[in-house]
Amino acid sequence: MDLRLLDRHGLSGTAIVAMRVLAALRILAPIILFLLLWQSLGSFHLVDTAFLPTPVLIGRALGDLLTGHEIRDNISVTLVRAFTGLGLAIVTGAWLGVGMARSPVFRSYVSPLVGATYSLPKTALVPLLILWFGIGNTMAIVAVYLSALLPVVVHTYHGVMATPPVLVWSAEALGTSRRKLLWQIFLPHALPDIFTGIRIALGFAFVVALSAEMIASTAGIGRLIFLYGENGSYDYMFAAVVSVVLVAFIADRALLGVGTWCLRWHASAVDVEQ
Amino acid sequence: MSIVAETGAAPLTRWAASNLRSIASIIVILGAWELAARLKFAPALFLPAMTTVIATLADLIRDGSLPLDLAVSLYRAFAGLALAMLIGVGLGIAMARSRWLRWLFDPLIALGFPSPKIAFIPIFILWFGIDSTSKILLVAFACVFQMVIATYHAASSVNRIVIWSALSLGSSRGRLMMRVILPACFPRIFAALRVAVPVALITTFTCEMVAGGGGMGATLMYAQRFFESPTVYAYIVAMLTVGLLLDSAILVLKEHFPAWRDEGSS
Numbered sequence: 001m002d003l004r005l006l007d008r009h010g011l012s013g014t015a016i017v018a019m020r021v022l023a024a025l026r027i028l029a030p031i032i033l034f035l036l037l038w039q040s041l042g043s044f045h046l047v048d049t050a051f052l053p054t055p056v057l058i059g060r061a062l063g064d065l066l067t068g069h070e071i072r073d074n075i076s077v078t079l080v081r082a083f084t085g086l087g088l089a090i091v092t093g094a095w096l097g098v099g100m101a102r103s104p105v106f107r108s109y110v111s112p113l114v115g116a117t118y119s120l121p122k123t124a125l126v127p128l129l130i131l132w133f134g135i136g137n138t139m140a141i142v143a144v145y146l147s148a149l150l151p152v153v154v155h156t157y158h159g160v161m162a163t164p165p166v167l168v169w170s171a172e173a174l175g176t177s178r179r180k181l182l183w184q185i186f187l188p189h190a191l192p193d194i195f196t197g198i199r200i201a202l203g204f205a206f207v208v209a210l211s212a213e214m215i216a217s218t219a220g221i222g223r224l225i226f227l228y229g230e231n232g233s234y235d236y237m238f239a240a241v242v243s244v245v246l247v248a249f250i251a252d253r254a255l256l257g258v259g260t261w262c263l264r265w266h267a268s269a270v271d272v273e274q
Numbered sequence: 275m276s277i278v279a280e281t282g283a284a285p286l287t288r289w290a291a292s293n294l295r296s297i298a299s300i301i302v303i304l305g306a307w308e309l310a311a312r313l314k315f316a317p318a319l320f321l322p323a324m325t326t327v328i329a330t331l332a333d334l335i336r337d338g339s340l341p342l343d344l345a346v347s348l349y350r351a352f353a354g355l356a357l358a359m360l361i362g363v364g365l366g367i368a369m370a371r372s373r374w375l376r377w378l379f380d381p382l383i384a385l386g387f388p389s390p391k392i393a394f395i396p397i398f399i400l401w402f403g404i405d406s407t408s409k410i411l412l413v414a415f416a417c418v419f420q421m422v423i424a425t426y427h428a429a430s431s432v433n434r435i436v437i438w439s440a441l442s443l444g445s446s447r448g449r450l451m452m453r454v455i456l457p458a459c460f461p462r463i464f465a466a467l468r469v470a471v472p473v474a475l476i477t478t479f480t481c482e483m484v485a486g487g488g489g490m491g492a493t494l495m496y497a498q499r500f501f502e503s504p505t506v507y508a509y510i511v512a513m514l515t516v517g518l519l520l521d522s523a524i525l526v527l528k529e530h531f532p533a534w535r536d537e538g539s540s
Binding site: 052228 | 517
């Protein structure tokens with residue numbers, strides 16, 4: 001906001017760049033401060049570095065891991081599981097949500113199922129899925145799918161239900177077919193809600209994929225973290241956790257970016273400038 | 275229900291019809307489950323009959339093992355939740371009141387909020403052992419971000435005129451906090467609590483599944499390892515019921531305490 005105002009007042013390019021850097025520093029400074037504090041805990045021997053490796057040690061381990069194959073291979077396994085499950089959940093979830101909103105009959109059949117399973121802690125299904133599918137990709141993807149499905153269904157449903165009837169009537173009066181009504185009225189109107197649902201589902205997807213790997217798996221970053229813990233190489237364990245935190249953060253921000261870009265025409269995009 | 279009381283017969287039949295469908299859908303699914311198991315579509319190891327599962331569930335409740343596990347798990351979940359609420363509400367209000375704290379914690383919370391907290395299990399086990407302590411603290415860690423963010427947004431959007439009025443009428447800082455700011459935050463905190471309860475349950479169960487140490491999750495994993503499928507199903511049914519009951523309990527609380535209701539869109 002401020003930057004754009006400055007731009008309009010004809011400030012030079014370097015000044016704007018300098019302000020951007022300052023703004024970034026302002027955000028990063030607390031994190032740097034936090035890391036320094038953490039480092040000093042280990043450096044001054046206030047805490048045993050075996051239990052809390054210093055950021056320098058973790059950074060070294062992370063660098064080591066990133067140059068090797070271990071993290072890359074395992075993270076890609078986890079990401080493939082999380083995103084396959086999430087993708088399937090988005091497609092079927094949006095379809096179910098629209099169906100529930102458009103057809104009262106369908107809704108009355110499906111809603112008790114959604115209501116009953118919504119509050120089930122989804123990781124509880126992992127032992128059951130191990131029984132059915134064995135340990136591996138299928139089990140993890142199904143677990144992720146089931147946990148990511150409901151947020152998408154519920155948010156799509158609410159988004160479609162909230163479509164102003166005036167819009168529908170106008171479109172119908174202008175001769176829009178039912179199929180076109182779905183693509184041109186209902187889905188665009190529900191899009192902000194669908195993105196909210198997907199964002200929640202993304203969080204679930206990561207949690208469930210990691211949990212499934214920690215409970216029983218032969219590959220994946222969740223398994224890797226545990227392996228390092230069991231071997232007592234704690235700096236590597238912390239490095240792997242850091243990489244998970246970073247990947248989750250980037251995925252969340254990327255989704256937010258895609259959402260903002262897709263919704264740049266929407267009324268909410270005018271006010272939200274953060 | 276109120277719909278029925280208000281108007282005549284036509285809505286009544288419609289209400290009954292729509293609920294008939296809902297009841298029918300549950301009966302059909304449970305029936306299909308029972309039938310598939312009885313007709314041996316799947317081995318009993320994968321799909322025990324519904325009646326078997328219910329009998330097992332009754333046995334587990336009667337011999338006291340399930341209630342005991344449930345008590346252990348709920349203790350962990352609620353201890354963690356309480357801790358998260360104390361820290362989250364405190365920090366949220368502090369951040370809303372102080373620019374420095376906001377500057378300090380904002381990036382850390384932005385980084386921590388989307389991270390899958392479950393990945394921290396091994397770290398918490400390393401620090402706090404495999405008993406309840408590590409699980410309670412991980413639950414607190416998983417829920418605290420939600421609480422901080424909700425409280426912070428609520429506390430920073432308290433109407434300034436209300437604060438000024440209270441101050442000009444001579445309220446002390448403590449009274450201002452207890453009588454003005456906290457009550458104004460209640461609806462958002464409560465909404466965050468409704469999100470945090472399932473998170474606390476999931477985190478507790480998952481911790482127990484991964485690290486053992488008793489509780490619902492540990493017994494569930496144990497049963498799975500020994501292929502005691504009816505017990506696995508019974509525990510999942512129990513977890514589902516607990517989740518449902520807790521969520522409806524929160525909704526009932528919301529009905530009974532209008533001050534906790536969010537006036538705007540929920």
